[in-house]
Amino acid sequence: MRQPAQARSESALRLSGTVGANKVMEAELLRLVKRSPFEVRVPRPTRQGSAALRYAFEPAIAWVAACYHRSASRIGWEIASSPAVRLEPLVADWVPLLTADERLPRGRSVDFSVHVRDVDDFEAGLLQVRGAVKSALEEAFRQRGGTGSVEAEKPELEFNVRRVGREGERRTLLSLDIGGGSRHYRGQRVAQGAAPLRETLAAQLIQLARWMPHAEPLVDPMAGSGTIAIEAAMLARGFAVRQPRDLPRLSAFEKLPEEAPPLYPDTRPAILASDIDETCVAWMIGNLRAAGLTGRAAESSIVVRSIDVAELTPSALAEILPDGPHDRGLFAFNPPYGERMQTRDQVLPLYRDLGRALKRFDGWRAAVIVANEEFADAFNARPSMAKPTIASGLRAQFLVFDLGRQTGRPARRS
Numbered sequence: 001m002r003q004p005a006q007a008r009s010e011s012a013l014r015l016s017g018t019v020g021a022n023k024v025m026e027a028e029l030l031r032l033v034k035r036s037p038f039e040v041r042v043p044r045p046t047r048q049g050s051a052a053l054r055y056a057f058e059p060a061i062a063w064v065a066a067c068y069h070r071s072a073s074r075i076g077w078e079i080a081s082s083p084a085v086r087l088e089p090l091v092a093d094w095v096p097l098l099t100a101d102e103r104l105p106r107g108r109s110v111d112f113s114v115h116v117r118d119v120d121d122f123e124a125g126l127l128q129v130r131g132a133v134k135s136a137l138e139e140a141f142r143q144r145g146g147t148g149s150v151e152a153e154k155p156e157l158e159f160n161v162r163r164v165g166r167e168g169e170r171r172t173l174l175s176l177d178i179g180g181g182s183r184h185y186r187g188q189r190v191a192q193g194a195a196p197l198r199e200t201l202a203a204q205l206i207q208l209a210r211w212m213p214h215a216e217p218l219v220d221p222m223a224g225s226g227t228i229a230i231e232a233a234m235l236a237r238g239f240a241v242r243q244p245r246d247l248p249r250l251s252a253f254e255k256l257p258e259e260a261p262p263l264y265p266d267t268r269p270a271i272l273a274s275d276i277d278e279t280c281v282a283w284m285i286g287n288l289r290a291a292g293l294t295g296r297a298a299e300s301s302i303v304v305r306s307i308d309v310a311e312l313t314p315s316a317l318a319e320i321l322p323d324g325p326h327d328r329g330l331f332a333f334n335p336p337y338g339e340r341m342q343t344r345d346q347v348l349p350l351y352r353d354l355g356r357a358l359k360r361f362d363g364w365r366a367a368v369i370v371a372n373e374e375f376a377d378a379f380n381a382r383p384s385m386a387k388p389t390i391a392s393g394l395r396a397q398f399l400v401f402d403l404g405r406q407t408g409r410p411a412r413r414s
């Protein structure tokens with residue numbers, strides 16, 4: 001039996017990411033708010049699984065997250081939830097809650113979209129859930145003295161629906177997207193290869209490895225379209241992912257700034273993005289330009305080259321990045337997994353070459369995202385950190401290695 005009393009209005013700020021993203025997302029938000037113009041304390045979040053954080057809603061914190069947060073895939077403001085798993089009870093639960101919700105516009109026309117995900121335990125299909133939630137919203141906007149209509153392209157409001165919570169306490173959750181949709185769409189990638197990395201994963205990789213942009217260079221030796229290098233430059237400067245004008249017009253944000261300038265404008269990181277494939281160089285330059293990282297404004301902290309990683313040596317790197325310290329640094333990359341163009345075995349010699357080449361860099365670290373469980377063995381080093389994730393729909397791992405002769409295992413005969 002459905003229990004209508006259990007449907008409720010919700011109000012948490014919700015950061016969702018890929019599996020295992022919670023720790024990095026939490027640390028990133030703390031850092032951003034600390035650096036922001038606001039004197040607010042970030043409350044402790046509650047965790048929902050390993051991929052979502054919920055915070056008591058505070059407009060300034062929500063604004064900072066929506067503008068600057070780089071590792072979250074979506075940022076939402078929870079609106080309503082219900083234990084219902086059938087369409088009619090869900091609509092019956094939500095219409096009165098939405099009608100009474102003063103966060104939603106009143107007395108005017110609104111266009112909106114509804115995205116539904118992860119509703120496997122709902123007793124209706126995805127499209128039916130979407131249709132029911134759309135009807136509930138239309139009815140609520142009507143009862144609030146206006147009209148609501150669905151608009152797929154650039155709607156004023158985007159709603160997300162998903163089932164959340166532990167077994168036995170599952171609820172259907174409606175949240176309002178306040179982070180400008182899927183955040184890996186940064187608007188900074190105009191060209192890409194066959195296997196580009198999601199920007200949100202790149203941001204996670206760099207933060208997991210605790211890169212220090214003031215104190216160490218970052219090198220992506222197999223950069224493809226340059227995603228990791230671009231994310232690194234943006235993280236180092238504290239560039240916004242979204243400007244306030246990209247966020248929904250909400251009364252909660254009314255008194256907050258109209259611009260989101262870089263938080264660390266003076267940081268000048270030293271970054272090399274390199275790939276064996278020369279066509280990648282043109283892609284990278286196009287993407288750097290789209291990201292606003294070329295010309296005087298950026299003072300070109302990213303150098304682009306075409307090099308076989310097997311030929312990378314500390315002295316060659318010192319010539320390419322003359323200003324950076326050379327006794328420490330971070331390699332951050334995602335190698336081919338052997339899923340698309342090659343088989344899993346065919347990429348093992350490349351991993352071995354990589355291991356041999358990077359071991360020359362005593363005192364450096366390597367942060368890798370890879371969906372091939374034989375990587376560490378072929379690379380011939382023991383990771384100091386290993387964390388499961390999902391990349392391109394595959395079970396993958398973030399791995400961090402301390403490089404150098406003393407930390408690698410003795411070379412195995414191949």
Ligand SMILES: C[S@@+](CC[C@H](N)C(=O)[O-])C[C@H]1O[C@@H](n2cnc3c(N)ncnc32)[C@H](O)[C@@H]1O
Nearest residue numbers: 195196197222223224225227276277308309336
């Ligand atoms: C999975 S892709 C990297 C994608 C990249 N992170 C992005 O977001 O576009 C792997 C890249 O490794 C490069 N690569 C393969 N062998 C290499 C080698 N020996 N040296 C340097 N790059 C290599 C490929 O050309 C390819 O662009």
